[in-house]
Amino acid sequence: MAFDVLEPGLSTTAQDQGRIGYYKFGLPQGGSMDQYSATLANRLVGNTVSDAVLECTYIGPKLVSTTNAVIAVTGAPVDVFVNGQLIPQYERIELLAGDELKFGVIQGGTKYFIAVHGGIDVPEVLGSRSTYPIGAIGGVDGRALVAGDVVPVGVGSDNGLPVVTSIAVDDRPVFSKDVKVRVMLGLYDHNLSAKGLDSLLNSEWMLTPVADRMGLRYSGPGVEWKDREQPFGAGQDPSNIVDAGYAVGSIQIPGGTQPIILHRDAVSGGGYAMVATVISADMDLVARCAPGTKTRFVAVNMEEALAARQENNARAARIWS
């Protein structure tokens, strides 16, 4: 089983839940940027949560299935066509051998996901099929798809769960142009002046087009740092620290101008002060934002972050039962 790639799309990569445990060597966790959307696609086709899917960015690929296949498309709203016929997202779709799958113009967000029963069967590298283009590992030859690729599909098995043919509307993710992202202050927030902290939490920030799997950059009023003598080895700018490990989801503000949220393919460390971190429950929300999205950062504490995480876990448990 396989997909023949007629057109690759803008940046289509194989992704799963990520490559966990190699961050200390500078290998990012990777994985589908919007994990929740990707798992809904896996649920519809009868996979497990850990099967690999294709993550599409803005412009999707044109694929031909070499055999009969069960697929689903979830994530950002987009027109999906099978042999030129419009088909719905968030539903289980049966393809026949030779059917052509292609996409129209995206109507929100940036990423949508194609799952196929059996999963995208590229080789595992360090326990994951996720594509990491900078290190040229995972996915198809360590890169995004190109025309002429043959994407292998695994042999599916019964996941033991009842078949789901459609995801209820209430369970589908929302793609908004106006979001509140919950963050925990910490790390180097004490390097901001009171005015700087106020700017971070009480301003409206706008997602710029400089946004990808590594990080998302926001425009806004900037922030002010405290005046202080820089520690040895840190560099002269007040936004510099002695190079340290970066938390995934952490927010750094190089030069104090534009906050950057580090996402799943981000560098694992560097010399910019992080001042807050997006809570794990809201990382998918950030991944769903398109450039131009108005964003407010809302500070929560650890208990609130863990409660939000539990809500997500409970929803996942319900969907996977």
Next chain:
Amino acid sequence: MMQQTMARYTWGGDEFLFVEITEGMSLEANFISNSIANALELQQLAGIVDICPANASLLVRFDPDILDWQQLERAVRALEQEVRAATDKVLRTRIIEIPVWYNDPYTNETGARFREGYHQRPEGNDLDYAAEVNGLADAEEFIKRHHETPWLVSMVGFVAGLPFLYQLVEREQQLQVPKYLSPRTDTPALTVGYGGCFSCIYSVRGAGGYQMFGVAAAPIFDPAQRLDDFSDFMIFFKPGDIVKFKPIDEAEYRRIQTEVDAGTFRYRQTPIDFDLSAALADPNKYTLSLLEALNGI
């Protein structure tokens, strides 16, 4: 003496504990970070996902569904106490020789493309600038200072297997060079870079903000694991490795390239015990003994 103040504990969201040993870089802080990381690794605490020692800090990723965050903090604080109280400050590691073609055409060509708006000093190259800001006579003198004393791999990260290196000399002799004003969008693979008080070796081609001084002759990241030095893992460096840069000319660089292509290249290296107290007591004498270990093979 070791700093008596304890580290600063803070959270990077609900999945990351960040432990800042000290704000500024020092050999002691790096040693404490690595020692806590090693001890935590040995504890095999359920729910710990990644332990990332860095230059003067430590980042621990955990799964809060499995491991209570306050329990994790207590465990790491207890290890910090133990590490600070330990009298035996020895790290079992290795010393490796890294051949570098300094002042090479690849990094010079790339540097020339990123001058206006990127670099502090439009004229000359990054080595000329580094020599000037450190009050040295010329690039040659800077290169000599860069390779004559060994370095400690104080952190691995940024991108796949990139080592940050801290020179084993006294604070007054540390070379410091500002980073580019704005990061380049391109850096040749294996560029030997410099920013703040750290050297690095770019494991792959890509963006970068460190000054560029030369190019290492052999890979440090080998995802296909072709070379013998990568038979266990695709990434060569580990925190705690000691590095001696060896200046080479173009002919030697080409010869090593041929060996790499043939799959026969191996790094010159030997196991050593790195003794922090000895290194701090008399850095110059201690680094000589490290070099003897390497020259003995």
